[in-house]
Amino acid sequence: MYTVITENNESAWADETGILYHFPKRYLKYLEPGTNIIYYKGVLKNKSFSKNRLSDAPHYFAFAKIGKTYPDKESIKNDFFATITEFIPFEEAVLAKDNSNYLETIPESRKSNYWRDGVRAIDADTYHLIISKVSPNKVSEQKKTYILDKIIENYQDSLESLSEGKKSKRYITTYERNPKYRKQAIAIHGNSCSACGFNFGDFYGEYAEGFIHIHHIVPVSEFEAPKTIDPETDLIPLCANCHSVVHRERDKTLSITELKYLIASRSKP
Ligand SMILES: [Zn+2]
Ligand SMILES: [Zn+2]
Structure with a gap:
């Protein structure tokens, strides 16, 4: 076509x-x-x-x-x-x-x-x-x-470091930073946190309107060969707090279900 x-x-x-x-x-x-x-x-x-x-x-x-x-x-x-x-x-x-x-x-x-x-x-x-x-x-x-460009994207060359105490952690992947995928993911999923529902614009007002982290669901270490990203299934909006929590451990990325479970198990009835 x-x-x-x-x-x-x-x-x-x-x-x-x-x-x-x-x-x-x-x-x-x-x-x-x-x-x-x-x-x-x-x-x-x-x-x-x-x-x-x-x-x-x-x-x-x-x-x-x-x-x-x-x-x-x-x-x-x-x-x-x-x-x-x-x-x-x-x-x-x-x-x-x-x-x-x-x-x-x-x-x-x-x-x-x-x-x-x-x-x-x-x-x-x-x-x-x-x-x-x-x-x-x-x-x-x-x-x-x-x-x-594709190769660079796929090999996750420019991982952003976030230091927490002495250990420096690989945190935000190239997919999560790529403005193209960000825009596509926000258009598809909206800009509220998928785990806790937090919306920066609602909470902080116009100044923070549209701010959100985009999280790449497949952990970097599980990549075997370059693959293309589907912003519908591979990317998800998370607030800065939830995003930090899913990446808290170097060797493990929490799934959104696990994160939601953590949140639900803490909230009072
Ligand atoms: Zn959140
Ligand atoms: Zn992430």
Whole structure:
């Protein structure tokens, strides 16, 4: 399945380029998990965004895949969001109109309103036509960087140390610090602690709104081979206290069930 998704500089949607895509329910059928997507930007309406774009003209600027889709719990209109994976931005714009022809095939019946749809299913030929306009050397360079990033992520290179007394402890994993996974995990799970329910914004007010730790459920030591992360099942929001407690012992990470049990067994009836 192949789909073009629009991301404009100014919009009502809470998109995060290469991380999350936010959309109305009617587009759900075009954004199934694993769908190959091409990112599109339409006509430049506000000149001040010119520097944030590869071109002022309507153009394609990246390809990626849909991870999974979730209902947006905050939305009253039944909107959805999708996690984005394998995001590879182009270095140069691929213009929507090549000479005088559009790369996308516009059916006769949609001539007047085709571009109104921000999410558009395209056929395999159109997908490959757009991809063929991307300079192959540049993409392979980007692919290399992308793969390198993956390796670094997977090998948990930059573990943060937290010293507690004399022993220095490996504490927060790369996955837990990675802003992409953080944003995806918070969109999926919310920003209250999954173990005790603590919410920083509710307790401290606006200043702490949205603050939360993201905990990686699979302990680092259990990693055998590089694997990709599923923010739905592998990551969970925890408050700073609960997060410290699950990592209290070097050789053991408490499960969320164990942590909840500790909390429940202490609370008064
Ligand atoms: Zn907590
Ligand atoms: Zn953790």
